[in-house]
Amino acid sequence: MFSAAAESATRKLTPLMTLSEFNSLTPEQAAEALRPCVDISRWVTSLVDARPFPSRTALLDCAAAAAPGWTEAEIDRALGHHPRIGEQPAGPSAEARHSRSEQAGLTASDGTTALIAAGNRAYEHKFGRVFLIRAKGRTAEDILRALRQRLENHPAQETPIIAHELRNIALLRLEGIVTS
Secondary structure, eight states: OOOHHHHHHHHTOSSOEEHHHHHHSOHHHHHHHHTTTOOOHHHHHHHHHHOOOSSHHHHHHHHHHHSTTOOHHHHHHHHTTOOOTTOOOOSSOHHHHHHHHHHTTOOOOHHHHHHHHHHHHHHHHHHSSOOOOOOTTOOHHHHHHHHHHHTTSOHHHHHHHHHHHHHHHHHHHHHHHEEO
């Protein structure tokens, strides 16, 4: 049975639990709380197995260290939970709530919105994946500029960029789940 903190962690996803509460979750509960950050089992397992963490900084450092080396298959699986940039995902899933929150600050003119939508389609056609970028802290114009630049890449150049953005998003989400 979930504790109140574990139940909160898997349902609300806004400052959800203290580090102490996270450390005390069962492995299954901890994995369930972490999976919305990034659905890469190896990353989730690494963090679950490394508990207890002495500090939030140690948790975030471990999370960052566990991220490099993700395979294309792992990245593709994780991308399956990410909407197109500029589109608000529907539904009650933790991933959808995270995405809505991360893109909440984006405002764009109709022209910029249309250019991002066209860029998304071009990116998906070229790379066979959604365009992924950390939206938090960026303007719509920043995102459009990055999208245009990344459309010039070859797939071998783009995969490490996607992995980097996915890692940044995972760490931001983790910061929002586990408080000091």
